[in-house]
Amino acid sequence: MREATSEPSARSALPFRSAVVPAAGLGTRFLPTTKTVPKELLPVVDTPGIELVAAEAAEAGAELLLIVTSPGKDAVAAHFADSSELEKELQTRGKDALVAKVRRAHELIAVRTVTQDEPKGLGHAVGCARDAIGDDEQAFAVLLPDDLVLPTGVLTKMAEVREQHGGSVLCAFDVPREQIAAYGVFEVSDTGDDDVKRVHGMVEKPAPEEAPSTLAAAGRYLLDRAIFDALDRIAPGAGGELQLTDAVALLISEGHPVHVVVHRGGRHDLGNPGGYARAFVDFALEDPDYGPDLRAWLAARLNG
Numbered sequence: 455m456r457e458a459t460s461e462p463s464a465r466s467a468l469p470f471r472s473a474v475v476p477a478a479g480l481g482t483r484f485l486p487t488t489k490t491v492p493k494e495l496l497p498v499v500d501t502p503g504i505e506l507v508a509a510e511a512a513e514a515g516a517e518l519l520l521i522v523t524s525p526g527k528d529a530v531a532a533h534f535a536d537s538s539e540l541e542k543e544l545q546t547r548g549k550d551a552l553v554a555k556v557r558r559a560h561e562l563i564a565v566r567t568v569t570q571d572e573p574k575g576l577g578h579a580v581g582c583a584r585d586a587i588g589d590d591e592q593a594f595a596v597l598l599p600d601d602l603v604l605p606t607g608v609l610t611k612m613a614e615v616r617e618q619h620g621g622s623v624l625c626a627f628d629v630p631r632e633q634i635a636a637y638g639v640f641e642v643s644d645t646g647d648d649d650v651k652r653v654h655g656m657v658e659k660p661a662p663e664e665a666p667s668t669l670a671a672a673g674r675y676l677l678d679r680a681i682f683d684a685l686d687r688i689a690p691g692a693g694g695e696l697q698l699t700d701a702v703a704l705l706i707s708e709g710h711p712v713h714v715v716v717h718r719g720g721r722h723d724l725g726n727p728g729g730y731a732r733a734f735v736d737f738a739l740e741d742p743d744y745g746p747d748l749r750a751w752l753a754a755r756l757n758g
């Protein structure tokens with residue numbers, strides 16, 4: 455893993471330096487595979503989902519990936535470790551393209567892990583990263599590794615919105631009302647920009663008839679460090695867990711500015727086998743090696 459830079463002038467130019475990736479869950483929806491393989495390492499074609507998320511964070515300027523992990527999931531961080539032995543072996547065999555693939559995760563971004571000992575919810579997981587985030591970092595990103603937001607780039611837009619409005623900025627997706635109960639949902643008003651809304655409230659997993667809108671949190675957050683203090687003051691919420699949504703709602707109620715960037719592109723949910731299958735097929739169709747054959751096979755399969 456690369457070392458994060460500590461050079462102050464390089465830091466100050468960045469909208470955020472650390473990207474927190476909560477990856478402590480049991481992955482129950484992927485059992486029995488997740489008995490031994492963390493779901494974050496399941497491949498989208500040939501690349502683990504967490505490497506795609508790490509690449510997105512690095513592209514947005516993050517220098518440090520803080521993986522919140524749990525006992526028994528060391529393989530997640532190990533994916534980003536030095537792999538020079540394997541690289542040497544591949545070089546000897548003249549497999550240069552594979553050397554580049556193997557090296558990519560290690561070279562993308564520095565990685566540190568923090569441990570979440572108990573599964574107390576997303577809010578608790580983010581709170582576990584507190585001591586690993588520098589005192590000088592006013593904001594940090596959170597990327598949920600279950601969510602792929604496509605094309606990448608939304609974090610950069612979110613950073614621009616924070617620069618303009620201050621506070622915290624989240625990513626929203628418009629989802630059908632009948633699916634809204636799976637998400638954190640925003641109560642919003644318009645700004646001058648159609649893709650940016652001011653948030654007045656946020657509620658975790660509301661019943662469809664009670665949802666304040668159909669704009670759902672899509673797994674990308676740019677949070678002011680004030681969130682840590684809010685996380686200390688929330689009680690368990692939906693599902694008996696400490697919800698990040700409730701801490702955001704608390705900040706809003708205290709006047710902290712919160713906005714969403716409404717992402718109009720695509721999204722995949724890697725958190726369940728159905729969503730994972732879609733993501734795999736979608737990426738494989740774009741792959742120069744596997745795409746053409748898969749496309750022909752799928753067409754025949756669907757007509758058969």
Ligand code: G1P
Nearest residue numbers: 576601637638670671672673699
């Ligand atoms: C989490 C968040 C929720 C958000 C969702 C996006 O829920 O709590 O607010 O909308 O991720 O995927 P989970 O999917 O972990 O139940």
